[in-house]
Amino acid sequence: MHDLAAVAGMAASVGVWAGGLMWPLDRAADVVHAWHAWIGAVPDTVTSLVRVLRFPPLPDLPEAMRGQQFVAVEAAVHADAEEVAALLAPLRALAPTVDSMRPMPPAELATVHGDPPQPSPAFGESVLLAELSEAAVAGFLDAALAPASGALLSVELRHLGGALTPDVPGDGLAFAVGIVPVPEAAPEVAAAAMAFARVLDPYAAPRALKNFTERPGDPERIYGSDLARLRTIVAAWDPEQVIAAGHPVLD
Known part of the structure; x- marks a missing residue:
């Protein structure tokens, strides 16, 4: 009976732990390289990302975050x-x-990343990485710390794998996003996000992740071998494309 109670107690103690670790931005190189080494040793029960955060000096933000810059895991x-x-x-x-x-x-879990609960005006750009090589990580670090990235709220490197592996032909995802509080800010933010992505392009996989692709693009890069089947389905059931899609499969 005691053994059964111990097993039950152990089972009950297993759960989901989540959150973040943060350092001042001047620790970025140490943290990013340490994270890269760390993800090679953790099991598939761990999912993580590393990011550089630059908070604007907005009064709505907590004082500890307002106008500050961090590197975070x-x-x-x-x-x-x-x-x-x-x-x-x-x-x-x-x-x-x-x-x-x-x-x-x-x-x-959706609160960990700190995304606003309501839609916010922003511009984002992503690159699906074929592998999280040392060169790709170094490229991410260079792009994240480049002066142009000062216009971005967050640039991040996500470790993929695990259950995603059979369906996603990439080992990592680089993503940059900036807030666009007024229309006049859009060109600077868009230019910064696209400049970040260009640095990572040499390490890109041939595909893209749909939910991180925020501009119209080649549907074959998004849907891969599923594209022909999706086109057949849409042509048969929604030829007028009444159902709006962010990434339509028909011309």
């Missing part, structure tokens, strides 16, 4: 508390100034 881990502590130890050894990792109900 965000992660979600399915494990018990002891395993989570062991997995995060290499990153915590870098002495983050913020550590918000905690047990989290799955319904709250």
